[in-house]
Amino acid sequence: MPFEEVANAFSSMEGVTSRIQLTQLLAGLLKRTPADVIDKVVYMIQGKLGPDWKGIPELGVGDKLLVQSMAMAYGKSESDVQRLVDKLGDPGKVAEQLAQTGGHIKSSLLAFMGGASEQLTVSRVFDSFMKIAYATGESSRDLKLKTLAGLLKDAKPIEARYIVRFVEGRLRLGIGDATILDALSVAYGGTTAVRDVVERAYNLRADLGEIARIVAQQGVEALKGLKPEVGTPIRPMLAERASDAKEILAKVGGRAYVEYKYDGERGQIHKDGDKVKIFSRRMEDITSMYPDVVEGVKDAIKAERAIIEGEIVAIDPDTGELRPFQELMQRRRKYDIDKMMKEIPTRLFLFDIMMKDDEDLTTKPLPYRRKVLESIVQPNERVVMSNYIESSDPDEIMNFFLQAISDGAEGVMIKAIHDESTYRAGVRGWLWVKLKRDYRSEMTDTVDLVVVGAFYGKGKRGGKLGTLLLAAYDPDNDVFKTVCKVGTGFTDADINGMYDMFKPHIIDHRHPRVISSIEADVWLEPVKVAEVIGAELTLSPAHTCCMDTIRKGAGISIRFPRFIRWRDDKGPEDATTEQELLEMYKRQLKKVEEKSTESEA
Numbered sequence: 001m002p003f004e005e006v007a008n009a010f011s012s013m014e015g016v017t018s019r020i021q022l023t024q025l026l027a028g029l030l031k032r033t034p035a036d037v038i039d040k041v042v043y044m045i046q047g048k049l050g051p052d053w054k055g056i057p058e059l060g061v062g063d064k065l066l067v068q069s070m071a072m073a074y075g076k077s078e079s080d081v082q083r084l085v086d087k088l089g090d091p092g093k094v095a096e097q098l099a100q101t102g103g104h105i106k107s108s109l110l111a112f113m114g115g116a117s118e119q120l121t122v123s124r125v126f127d128s129f130m131k132i133a134y135a136t137g138e139s140s141r142d143l144k145l146k147t148l149a150g151l152l153k154d155a156k157p158i159e160a161r162y163i164v165r166f167v168e169g170r171l172r173l174g175i176g177d178a179t180i181l182d183a184l185s186v187a188y189g190g191t192t193a194v195r196d197v198v199e200r201a202y203n204l205r206a207d208l209g210e211i212a213r214i215v216a217q218q219g220v221e222a223l224k225g226l227k228p229e230v231g232t233p234i235r236p237m238l239a240e241r242a243s244d245a246k247e248i249l250a251k252v253g254g255r256a257y258v259e260y261k262y263d264g265e266r267g268q269i270h271k272d273g274d275k276v277k278i279f280s281r282r283m284e285d286i287t288s289m290y291p292d293v294v295e296g297v298k299d300a301i302k303a304e305r306a307i308i309e310g311e312i313v314a315i316d317p318d319t320g321e322l323r324p325f326q327e328l329m330q331r332r333r334k335y336d337i338d339k340m341m342k343e344i345p346t347r348l349f350l351f352d353i354m355m356k357d358d359e360d361l362t363t364k365p366l367p368y369r370r371k372v373l374e375s376i377v378q379p380n381e382r383v384v385m386s387n388y389i390e391s392s393d394p395d396e397i398m399n400f401f402l403q404a405i406s407d408g409a410e411g412v413m414i415k416a417i418h419d420e421s422t423y424r425a426g427v428r429g430w431l432w433v434k435l436k437r438d439y440r441s442e443m444t445d446t447v448d449l450v451v452v453g454a455f456y457g458k459g460k461r462g463g464k465l466g467t468l469l470l471a472a473y474d475p476d477n478d479v480f481k482t483v484c485k486v487g488t489g490f491t492d493a494d495i496n497g498m499y500d501m502f503k504p505h506i507i508d509h510r511h512p513r514v515i516s517s518i519e520a521d522v523w524l525e526p527v528k529v530a531e532v533i534g535a536e537l538t539l540s541p542a543h544t545c546c547m548d549t550i551r552k553g554a555g556i557s558i559r560f561p562r563f564i565r566w567r568d569d570k571g572p573e574d575a576t577t578e579q580e581l582l583e584m585y586k587r588q589l590k591k592v593e594e595k596s597t598e599s600e601a
């Protein structure tokens with residue numbers, strides 16, 4: 001296909017502000033485009049060389065190189081070209097003008113640019129852009145210059161305008177994905193009536209060029225049976241949001257899966273034999289940032305090919321507990337990946353599967369998908385299934401929600417499990433509903449808590465006591481009630497000395513003055529007091545301090561607690577009391593309420 005046809009179409013679209021008219025012009029162009037180059041035309045319309053997730057490099061042609069290419073193509077001096085650019089303010093127009101007037105090119109330059117002229121085709125233009133994008137190394141500048149000048153030399157004036165604008169990244173036709181989908185539907189379906197089919201296909205394979213090629217080659221009908229493809233990202237299914245468990249249950253059909261809503265980064269994972277790719281929520285290829293996830297997946301996933309989804313979360317290497325999102329974000333970098341991988345290890349919590357070998361699972365209900373997923377996952381240190389319950393009881397859901405928060409998750413995802421609970425790619429709907437907290441508060445004061453038990457650590461703390469179970473004092477009953485587990489904030493020296501320090505106090509059963517619903521690895525006499533601080537006080541069904549006081553079935557706990565120092569100046573009865581924690585929690589709530597009235601006012 002001559003590139004001139006595309007350039008002419010671009011020219012007629014320029015300045016059109018009516019979307020309907022733009023769609024018609026675009027549909028006309030797509031209809032005239034042969035199937036074997038339609039993908040290239042679609043990418044060019046988007047001002048791209050392919051979908052973002054392919055990670056095709058930028059063209060890397062700066063202003064200076066552009067001027068040089070024009071000077072070379074049209075036999076002008078660089079300063080002449082620069083003057084024209086300054087005058088017209090649009091290098092595309094300059095190229096167009098210079099191509100019109102023509103120029104005298106020295107034969108030596110002509111040879112440098114690739115010899116005699118020939119008509120430009122879509123393929124040649126696109127392939128030259130690719131060559132420019134992928135040119136690397138010492139001679140890359142020369143190669144870019146030569147390739148671009150070669151194109152411009154052969155370009156008709158109107159072609160030169162759009163070649164230059166594309167290279168500059170200033171095509172600005174105002175055509176978004178939605179308009180392209182409309183135009184494809186009109187061009188190959190006759191009307192926008194087939195738009196749903198085209199859109200569904202695009203949601204399953206986020207590559208507009210590829211969708212256009214299938215439609216042009218095989219017709220819209222072929223899209224109906226389209227399956228996801230390993231290697232091509234699926235547009236993620238999205239959730240609605242609500243704040244009341246009962247209301248959510250009604251929306252999702254009365255009974256649901258309630259899963260931890262992990263606070264990390266969504267990862268869509270494509271496994272093809274030994275090859276693993278990870279795409280982000282926005283479908284960027286983030287594989288290189290998470291080599292540990294890649295290794296984990298290779299080991300854990302027992303299917304030759306699969307597309308699965310989960311949340312990548314930062315994990316405390318010593319305790320295995322969840323860490324906040326901000327810590328994970330430090331992993332989002334191009335350099336020092338190995339170092340960060342050791343400092344901030346991750347774990348992948350899997351919650352869905354869309355494809356297993358050749359079976360398209362997006363059309364299957366969630367319980368079926370979960371079963372298939374479980375059947376191919378052999379959990380390891382890096383990859384596990386998401387924590388969930390099946391429930392139709394709002395109270396049970398709220399307790400699970402509180403448990404999720406105090407474990408460091410953001411809340412829960414409540415998911416429909418009826419027959420229609422398919423994976424709706426790219427769609428935000430009421431099949432998934434997120435239940436998050438509508439408040440966030442801060443713990444401003446430290447508390448002094450009594451150590452009543454301990455747990456063995458993980459990783460480099462393997463075999464050593466690394467996490468402590470802490471309790472507040474209840475003077476009325478003279479007992480200690482648990483508040484949290486703390487494994488963060490200890491130095492290596494603290495950890496190395498921990499066993500010896502506690503050895504005299506180890507007992508083989510829970511101390512009679514300790515009220516705990518958690519089983520410790522090692523029980524201790526309540527003698528030592530630790531000062532800790534956390535992100536905030538939260539409710540938790542796992543801890544016994546203030547149990548049933550604020551909420552039935554829940555106690556008060558500390559989220560993301562951190563050890564500060566030993567308080568050897570305090571005896572266990574001098575520790576923060578249950579009543580004090582209750583007051584702190586109430587003060588915290590009051591602050592949150594004040595903040596929200598302030599923001600409402």
Ligand code: ATP
Nearest residue numbers: 238239259260261262265266281311351386413434
């Ligand atoms: P959205 O993705 O809905 O536009 P957002 O980007 O602000 O909104 P959230 O509101 O936090 O994200 O909620 C959705 C995200 O929650 C998902 O994209 C996913 O990354 C994350 N998530 C964590 N746990 C789960 C889970 N068990 N099931 C589904 N998603 C989960």
